[in-house]
């Protein structure tokens with residue numbers, strides 16, 4: 001399923017190819033997030049134009065709304081949404097723990113109340129895999145418990161035990177596509193190792209580093225990856241869940257990660273934040289009011305090709321939908337194009353140079369600096 005094509009000689013960065021039921025994915029890759037079966041405000045045709053190879057769907061959200069009966073009637077999420085390329089679905093675990101009300105966790109699974117209408121629901125390992133099979137997911141994630149940050153050792157250890165018990169149950173449920181195991185263990189190197197080794201022994205199609213991007217400092221985030229990757233086989237894809245900013249993704253790639261998903265490009269679009277190679281830019285700032293240039297000079301996205309910063313700023317201030325759409329298209333283009341540059345750099349043996357150049361150019365400015 002995963003072919004390792006090339007490894008960077010100066011870091012752990014990898015160039016790979018992942019084959020799924022709905023097509024081939026070139027890695028490293030960024031996966032736009034389509035929480036409710038849509039990448040917010042962007043159509044499947046636009047996603048293809050942006051060069052998106054795979055998108056992510058949320059099991060928890062789609063299970064609650066529209067519900068499996070409706071998805072089944074349409075023959076799965078691909079047909080329902082008309083996105084005919086690969087889809088990765090999360091297991092629902094993360095949302096059950098972060099969104100649902102009144103949870104009760106047992107070894108069988110999680111009883112909870114829907115955050116939409118309070119209806120009582122249950123998702124266990126078997127249910128999570130069956131839901132993902134109904135969605136027709138190309139890559140299904142195992143049902144896991146994502147411990148919070150910070151987390152005591154004893155809780156993390158007990159939680160990990162349960163997640164491994166669930167992993168064995170998930171493995172037994174047939175799904176149409178691949179299954180990826182999720183490494184947990186919070187901030188404890190020993191638990192990360194145990195988790196990775198146990199999952200690898202069960203032999204899944206790929207492995208994710210979970211429990212990151214849950215509010216921990218960046219050093220802990222990098223440590224979670226460094227404490228997991230050494231125990232993973234070279235010939236399986238590696239996915240860091242819910243990450244991250246552009247510099248974080250580059251650093252994770254250098255640590256041997258192949259896949260990312262993150263809501264940032266579309267989420268910050270709403271606040272008027274655009275990603276550029278010089279760092280994030282806030283288009284709501286007054287300094288852009290009369291700016292005739294594009295969001296980013298040289299960018300080939302629709303927003304930059306046709307529109308000025310001044311006009312997009314006006315749309316954002318007036319809360320026009322087009323403003324949000326243009327910002328989302330630019331940000332997704334930035335993330336996807338960054339991955340394409342990374343792939344080319346690894347192929348050309350120049351990833352280290354690219355990594356250094358990127359880090360020296362990308363700067364997170366303070367609001368005051370932007371106002372100048």
Ligand SMILES: [Zn+2]
Pocket residue numbers: 295296299300301302303304305330333
């Ligand atoms: Zn652009």
